[in-house]
Amino acid sequence: MEEIIRLTGVSKTYDTGKIQVQALKPLDLLIEQGEYVAIMGSSGSGKSTLMNILGCLDRPTEGSYFLAGENVSGKSDNELSLIRNKRIGFVFQSFNLIPRTSVLKNVELPMIYARLSAKYREERARELLEKVGLGERLDHMPNEISGGQKQRVAIARALANQPPIIFADEPTGNLDSKSSVEIMEIFTKLNREEGTTVVLVTHEPDIAEFADRVLTFRDGCVISDRRKGEVKN
Amino acid sequence: MFLENVKLALSAIRINKMRSFLTMLGMIIGISSVIAITAIGSSIQGVVNQQFESIGRSAVYFYVNWAMVDDYVPSEALISREEIEELKEHFSDELLYADPNVSFSSPVKVGNAEKKIYVNCVGSGYEQFSDVDIIYGRMINENDVEGARARIVLEANSARRLFGTENAVGAKVELTVEEEPVDFTVVGVYREKETIFTQMSTSDDLYGYAPYSLVPSQADYTIYIYAFLAPESNVAETATRIGDWLAQKKGLPEGFYIYESAEEQQGMINDMLGMISVAIGVIAGISLLVGGIGIMNIMLVSVTERTREIGIRKSLGARTGDILLQFLTESMIISALGGILGTMLGVAIAAIGMSVAGVDFVIHPMVILVAVGFSALVGMFFGIYPARRAAKLDPIEALRYE
Numbered sequence: 347m348e349e350i351i352r353l354t355g356v357s358k359t360y361d362t363g364k365i366q367v368q369a370l371k372p373l374d375l376l377i378e379q380g381e382y383v384a385i386m387g388s389s390g391s392g393k394s395t396l397m398n399i400l401g402c403l404d405r406p407t408e409g410s411y412f413l414a415g416e417n418v419s420g421k422s423d424n425e426l427s428l429i430r431n432k433r434i435g436f437v438f439q440s441f442n443l444i445p446r447t448s449v450l451k452n453v454e455l456p457m458i459y460a461r462l463s464a465k466y467r468e469e470r471a472r473e474l475l476e477k478v479g480l481g482e483r484l485d486h487m488p489n490e491i492s493g494g495q496k497q498r499v500a501i502a503r504a505l506a507n508q509p510p511i512i513f514a515d516e517p518t519g520n521l522d523s524k525s526s527v528e529i530m531e532i533f534t535k536l537n538r539e540e541g542t543t544v545v546l547v548t549h550e551p552d553i554a555e556f557a558d559r560v561l562t563f564r565d566g567c568v569i570s571d572r573r574k575g576e577v578k579n
Numbered sequence: 580m581f582l583e584n585v586k587l588a589l590s591a592i593r594i595n596k597m598r599s600f601l602t603m604l605g606m607i608i609g610i611s612s613v614i615a616i617t618a619i620g621s622s623i624q625g626v627v628n629q630q631f632e633s634i635g636r637s638a639v640y641f642y643v644n645w646a647m648v649d650d651y652v653p654s655e656a657l658i659s660r661e662e663i664e665e666l667k668e669h670f671s672d673e674l675l676y677a678d679p680n681v682s683f684s685s686p687v688k689v690g691n692a693e694k695k696i697y698v699n700c701v702g703s704g705y706e707q708f709s710d711v712d713i714i715y716g717r718m719i720n721e722n723d724v725e726g727a728r729a730r731i732v733l734e735a736n737s738a739r740r741l742f743g744t745e746n747a748v749g750a751k752v753e754l755t756v757e758e759e760p761v762d763f764t765v766v767g768v769y770r771e772k773e774t775i776f777t778q779m780s781t782s783d784d785l786y787g788y789a790p791y792s793l794v795p796s797q798a799d800y801t802i803y804i805y806a807f808l809a810p811e812s813n814v815a816e817t818a819t820r821i822g823d824w825l826a827q828k829k830g831l832p833e834g835f836y837i838y839e840s841a842e843e844q845q846g847m848i849n850d851m852l853g854m855i856s857v858a859i860g861v862i863a864g865i866s867l868l869v870g871g872i873g874i875m876n877i878m879l880v881s882v883t884e885r886t887r888e889i890g891i892r893k894s895l896g897a898r899t900g901d902i903l904l905q906f907l908t909e910s911m912i913i914s915a916l917g918g919i920l921g922t923m924l925g926v927a928i929a930a931i932g933m934s935v936a937g938v939d940f941v942i943h944p945m946v947i948l949v950a951v952g953f954s955a956l957v958g959m960f961f962g963i964y965p966a967r968r969a970a971k972l973d974p975i976e977a978l979r980y981e
C-alpha cells in the first residue's frame with residue numbers, strides 16, 4: 347500500500363490572546379491509500395482541529411504534513427486552494443451547501459474553480475447526483491430538501507473533481523439513524539469500489555463500525571489506534 | 580469563469596432587489612444628470628449654432644465706442660452712404676456686404692385690428708449672407724435700393740394674416756414711414772426657420788424687409804453699420820482693421836468705431852454653456868462619488884453576510900482571485916446597471932425637455948458609452964476594498980462565522 351497521509355510532529359495551538367489552547371499535541375500519523383478511518387473521542391478532544399489540518403483548511407502550528415508525499419506545510423494560500431480543489435473532498439456536519447443555489451449548481455462549484463467547461467460540469471454533476479440517489483432533485487434549492495439529502499449533495503460535491511481522499515467531520519452528526527446508515531453506505535461503497543481513502547469523525551460507535559480503522563482521541567492525543575479484527579484492549 | 584461571476588452577481592442582485600436598487604440610486608442620479616445635462620447642453624448648443632448660422636456666421640455690427648464720446652455723437656462721426664460704399668470698395672475682398680442698419684416699425688391693419696409690423700431695412704444681396712428663405716417672389720434688389728422704391732418682402736405668416744394667402748406677391752399694403760403714409764408693394768415672401776426663439780415669440784407682430792434707402796433720416800447718416808465679412812476671413816482682425824480704417828479716414832482716434840460679431844457672441848454663449856456644463860458636471864461627479872461610496876457600503880455588508888458562503892467556496896478550492904473577481908464583478912454590475920438605468924432616465928429627461936422646448940434632440944452615442952463605462956469603473960474602484968476583504972478571509976474562520 348502507498349502512503350497518502352503522513353503527519354510528523356503536527357500540533358495545533360489556538361492563541362486567543364489571553365489563553366493558549368493546545369488543541370492538538372504533537373502527533374505522528376500515517377494513513378495509506380484506500381484506508382477507511384474513523385476518528386472518535388470526546389467533545390473538545392481535537393478531532394475537528396485535526397480534520398481541518400488534514401483537509402488543508404487550516405495550518406498546523408508545528409510539524410509537517412505530507413499529502414501523497416508532498417509537503418503541504420509551506421504552501422501558499424492559493425496552492426492550498428488548488429489542493430483542496432483537486433485532491434481533497436471535504437464533507438461537513440452542517441452540510442455547508444450554498445443557499446439559494448440549486449443542488450446541481452452546488453455540485454458544479456468545485457468544477458467551476460477547476461475551470462472545467464459548463465457542459466462537462468453539468469453532465470458530471472448529474473451523474474454524481476444520480477449516484478447518491480438524487481437524480482430527481484437537480485433543480486431544488488438546499489432549503490427544499492431534507493438533511494440526509496443535503497448531506498448526499500455535499501458528498502456528490504466533494505467527489506466532483508475525483509479526489510483520492512475524502513474527509514468528513516461528523517457527516518452524520520445532524521442526521522437520524524436511517525439517514526446516517528444511508529450516508530455511511532455511500533462512503534463504504536466509495537471506499538470499497540473506487541478505493542477512495544475515507545477519513546471521518548464520529549461520536550457514534552455504530553458509525554465507526556463501518557470503518558476498518560478507528561483512532562480515538564483524548565485531550566489532543568491519540569489514545570488508541572485500532573484496526574478491525576484486532577482485539578480490544 | 581467570467582460568465583459564472585456575471586451569473587452569480589445577477590442572482591445576488593435579484594435576491595436583494597430592493598437593496599440593490601437603492602444602492603444603484605446614487606449612480607442613477609449621478610449618471611442621469613450627467614447625461615441629461617450634456618444632452619441638453621449639446622441640443623442648446625445646436626440651436627445656438629443654428630441660430631447664428633441663420634444670422635450669418637460672419638455678421639459684424641459696427642458702432643460708435645460710447646466711451647470715447649462726451650455728451651453727444653459729434654457730426655464728423657456720422658457715416659454717410661458714400662462712406663459705406665468707399666469702405667466696401669477699399670475692403671472689397673473682405674467686406675462682402677454693408678448697410679446702415681436701418682429699421683422701422685409701423686402700425687398695420689389686419690382685418691379690423693391694428694397690429695404692428697417690424698421692418699428690417701437692408702441693401703441688395705442681403706439674402707446671400709443671411710439665410711432668408713424666399714418662398715414666393717424675390718428679395719429686395721439693387722433697383723429697390725437705388726430708387727428708394729416702396730417694396731416689401733413679407734414673412735409668410737404675416738402675409739397670410741394680411742392677405743389670407745402666403746403668396747401675397749403683387750399685393751399692396753399701407754405703412755407709416757417717418758410719419759408719412761407709404762404704399763408698399765409686396766415683391767416677395769420668406770419663411771422664418773422654426774427655432775426655439777420663434778416658437779417662444781408668441782406675440783402677434785408682423786415682420787418684413789424693405790430697402791434701407793426708404794428711410795433716409797437713418798440711412799443717409801448713421802452711426803451703425805451692419806456687415807458681412809468673407810466667411811474665410813479672421814473676423815476679429817478684419818473687423819478691427821475696418822473700424823480703424825474708417826476712424827482714421829474720418830480723422831477720429833483709433834478705436835472710435837468698435838464692433839460686435841456673431842462669431843464672438845456665439846463663442847461667448849458657447850463658453851457660458853460650457854461653464855454651466857462643467858459646474859453641473861462637478862455636481863454630478865460628487866453624486867457619483869456618493870453613489871460609489873454607497874456601493875462600497877453595501878458590498879461590505881454583502882461580504883459580511885456571505886462570510887460563510889465565502890468559506891464554503893474557499894473550502895471547495897476557490898482561490899483569492901476567484902473570490903476577488905466574484906465580488907468585483909458584482910459591484911461593477913450593480914454600478915453599471917445603475918449607469919444604464921441612469922442613462923435611460925437622463926436621455927428620457929433630456930428628450931422630453933427638448934421636445935417641450937421644440938428643439939432637435941442631440942446626443943452623442945459616445946456619451947452613453949462613456950457613462951456606462953465610467954459607472955462600471957466607479958463600481959470597480961469602490962468594489963476593490965470590499966472584494967479584497969472577502970478574498971483575504973481565512974477559509975476556516977469564514978466557515979466558523981455565524
Ligand SMILES: Nc1ncnc2c1ncn2[C@@H]1O[C@H](COP(=O)(O)OP(=O)(O)OP(=O)(O)O)[C@@H](O)[C@H]1O
Nearest residue numbers: 360361362367369388389390391392393394395396
Ligand atoms: N478557533 C478556536 N480558537 C480557540 N480555541 C479553539 C478553536 N477551535 C477549537 N478550539 C479549542 O480546541 C479544542 C479542540 O477543539 P475541536 O473542535 O478540535 O474539538 P472536537 O474534538 O472536534 O470536538 P467536538 O466533538 O465537540 O466537535 C477545544 O478545546 C476547543 O475549545
Ligand SMILES: [Mg+2]
Nearest residue numbers: 393394395515
Ligand atoms: Mg468537532
